[in-house]
Amino acid sequence: MYILALETTGAHASVAIIDEEERIFLKKSDGVLNHLQHLMPMTQELLAENNLRLSDITAVAASQGPGSFTGIRIGVSSARALAQVLDVKAIAVPTLKAFAYQAPDYKGLICPVFDARRNQVYAGAYRWENGAIQEVVTGAPYLIEEFLEKVDAAGDQRMFFGDGTKAYADYFQEAQLAPEEIRLQSAASVARLAKDLFSQGKAVSYEELKPNYMRKAEAERKLEEKKNE
Amino acid sequence: MKDGKLLTMAIESSCDETSVAIVQEGRHVLSNIIASQIKVHQVFGGVVPEIASRHHLDNINHVTDQALAEAGVTMDEVDMIGVTYGPGLVGALLIGLATAKAYALAADKPLVGVHHIQGHISANYIEHKELEPPFMALVISGGHTNIVEVTGYNECRVLGKTRDDAAGEAYDKVARVLGLGYPGGPLIDKIAKEGDPHAVEFKRVFLEKDSLDFSFSGIKTGVLNYINSEKQAGREIQVADVAASFQQAVLDVIVTKTVSAAVKMKKDKIVLAGGVAANSKLRSMMEEACKKEGLALYYPSPILCTDNAAMIGCAAYYKYKAGVTDDLTLDAIPNLPL
Numbered sequence: 001m002y003i004l005a006l007e008t009t010g011a012h013a014s015v016a017i018i019d020e021e022e023r024i025f026l027k028k029s030d031g032v033l034n035h036l037q038h039l040m041p042m043t044q045e046l047l048a049e050n051n052l053r054l055s056d057i058t059a060v061a062a063s064q065g066p067g068s069f070t071g072i073r074i075g076v077s078s079a080r081a082l083a084q085v086l087d088v089k090a091i092a093v094p095t096l097k098a099f100a101y102q103a104p105d106y107k108g109l110i111c112p113v114f115d116a117r118r119n120q121v122y123a124g125a126y127r128w129e130n131g132a133i134q135e136v137v138t139g140a141p142y143l144i145e146e147f148l149e150k151v152d153a154a155g156d157q158r159m160f161f162g163d164g165t166k167a168y169a170d171y172f173q174e175a176q177l178a179p180e181e182i183r184l185q186s187a188a189s190v191a192r193l194a195k196d197l198f199s200q201g202k203a204v205s206y207e208e209l210k211p212n213y214m215r216k217a218e219a220e221r222k223l224e225e226k227k228n229e
Numbered sequence: 230m231k232d233g234k235l236l237t238m239a240i241e242s243s244c245d246e247t248s249v250a251i252v253q254e255g256r257h258v259l260s261n262i263i264a265s266q267i268k269v270h271q272v273f274g275g276v277v278p279e280i281a282s283r284h285h286l287d288n289i290n291h292v293t294d295q296a297l298a299e300a301g302v303t304m305d306e307v308d309m310i311g312v313t314y315g316p317g318l319v320g321a322l323l324i325g326l327a328t329a330k331a332y333a334l335a336a337d338k339p340l341v342g343v344h345h346i347q348g349h350i351s352a353n354y355i356e357h358k359e360l361e362p363p364f365m366a367l368v369i370s371g372g373h374t375n376i377v378e379v380t381g382y383n384e385c386r387v388l389g390k391t392r393d394d395a396a397g398e399a400y401d402k403v404a405r406v407l408g409l410g411y412p413g414g415p416l417i418d419k420i421a422k423e424g425d426p427h428a429v430e431f432k433r434v435f436l437e438k439d440s441l442d443f444s445f446s447g448i449k450t451g452v453l454n455y456i457n458s459e460k461q462a463g464r465e466i467q468v469a470d471v472a473a474s475f476q477q478a479v480l481d482v483i484v485t486k487t488v489s490a491a492v493k494m495k496k497d498k499i500v501l502a503g504g505v506a507a508n509s510k511l512r513s514m515m516e517e518a519c520k521k522e523g524l525a526l527y528y529p530s531p532i533l534c535t536d537n538a539a540m541i542g543c544a545a546y547y548k549y550k551a552g553v554t555d556d557l558t559l560d561a562i563p564n565l566p567l
Contacts (some may be wrong), residue, residue, distance in 0.1 A: 034560070036323050036326060036560055036561060037559075037560045038558070039327070040330045040331060040333075040334050040557040041556075041557045041558055043334065044334060044557065054334070069279065069282070069320075070282070070323065073283075073286050073320070073323065073324060073327070074323060074327050077286050077323075077324050077328050077331070078327045078328070078330070078331045080290050080328070081290065081327070081328040081329075081330075081331030081332050081335065082335050084290050084293070084332075085304055085331070085335035085336045206290055207290055207291060211283075211286065213283075217277060217279040217280045217283065218279065219277040219279065219280060220277075220280065223272065223273065
């Protein structure tokens with residue numbers, strides 16, 4: 001069994017393959033925000049370097065968001081198209097929850113925080129309990145202060161991840177940040193969570209692989225505001 | 230390959246139409262599925278890029294399934310994948326591109342990137358089986374107004390372009406001012422039939438002598454000023470007259486410049502392409518002008534004027550036949566020059 005996982009929601013794209021024994025094969029792009037250009041060539045190289053073929057792939061997973069809207073779409077549309085042609089299942093991996101696998105031995109709260117601009121973040125808090133991931137603060141859009149209050153209320157040791165720790169650096173001066181090499185999105189953890197979801201029977205058809213933007217388009221929001229006035 | 234014939238799968242997503250087509254030997258359309266988002270964007274009075282991108286993603290895989298089913302073709306039988314890589318809305322383009330590249334990788338097919346305008350011109354090869362280059366083309370749509378000298382299937386040169394708004398954009402804006410709705414082109418064309426095209430003489434903007442470029446931002450302001458002054462004078466606006474006069478002013482310039490380009494460059498054919506090529510007034514004015522100069526006129530049926538993947542498939546076919554393919558790094562280029 002091999003699951004191919006695509007991660008394109010952040011600044012750097014990455015591709016990973018996880019096998020039966022949970023071995024991970026990973027490839028990361030050094031480039032910033034050029035996912036469309038690099039994603040398929042990286043996938044091709046990753047397969048070739050590990051003597052694998054696309055026909056060996058059992059399922060295709062995509063990090064479904066939140067994150068960059070454009071980035072989400074590149075990953076999800078690529079994964080959908082691959083699954084469609086290869087005639088295999090797709091797996092929608094919640095991007096925030098996947099961070100639990102960036103620190104599988106950490107005992108406290110794992111808190112990914114993504115910059116959503118205008119003092120907002122997409123964030124959540126997760127904890128490992130008996131080998132399972134518990135969602136302590138629901139992954140959702142928050143005002144940065146609102147999210148940090150929720151984490152404080154959970155009253156636990158915690159570690160912060162994601163580009164939000166940089167965008168809102170003032171709020172994280174005293175906080176424990178994850179080591180840089182695991183601070184941002186990685187297809188490796190997406191692949192690990194994908195494998196869990198797959199074994200729980202949560203794989204879907206390519207058309208059911210949906211993005212999770214966690215936010216409406218700005219034009220839609222404005223239209224609704226106008227209607228409510 | 231099916232029955233010894235080359236099959237192209239083509240994908241178009243540069244604006245608000247998600248389209249996938251299967252084209253046989255370049256000019257024969259086996260299927261051309263178009264999922265239009267016009268209704269989605271109508272409430273916003275124009276295409277909203279973020280919303281267009283979301284809908285492309287929702288629709289594209291299903292549109293592909295439909296295109297294959299209607300053509301009675303399997304992915305295995307497809308010989309290559311053509312896709313629009315610009316110009317257009319970047320977020321919209323990349324859905325088609327990401328999908329096309331994943332298809333190309335998974336099905337092990339060559340990939341051919343197509344210029345959207347080249348696609349519009351190629352719509353005429355589908356419609357008119359006898360048509361061959363060279364000719365003069367007028368590409369006119371919501372996003373483009375170009376006079377293009379076409380010297381071969383893969384060779385062309387832009388002789389004139391708009392310096393501000395595209396013609397279709399001017400139609401949209403004037404339709405909004407007149408309270409007609411969106412999209413403006415067909416609505417103005419329709420109501421103009423009941424109006425007097427010489428009721429108001431809006432300024433025709435020809436720019437410098439011999440220039441084949443266009444400018445349409447002035448006429449939009451002209452219409453706006455006219456409406457305001459009429460309102461101030463307490464006169465009722467005759468919408469049909471204003472629409473007909475606006476259209477006459479815009480098309481006078483477009484037709485004159487296109488015909489003079491053809492005559493100057495010694496072409497005996499004019500080819501219309503793009504969404505506005507479906508405009509009935511443009512067609513009749515062009516017919517008349519071409520007859521006067523002894524030029525042949527070609528234009529596609531309305532369904533091939535709108536953004537569609539069949540035209541992209543045709544353009545991809547001629548690139549592929551010329552030995553041109555792209556690798557998987559193909560990127561979206563929103564301002565891709567012709």
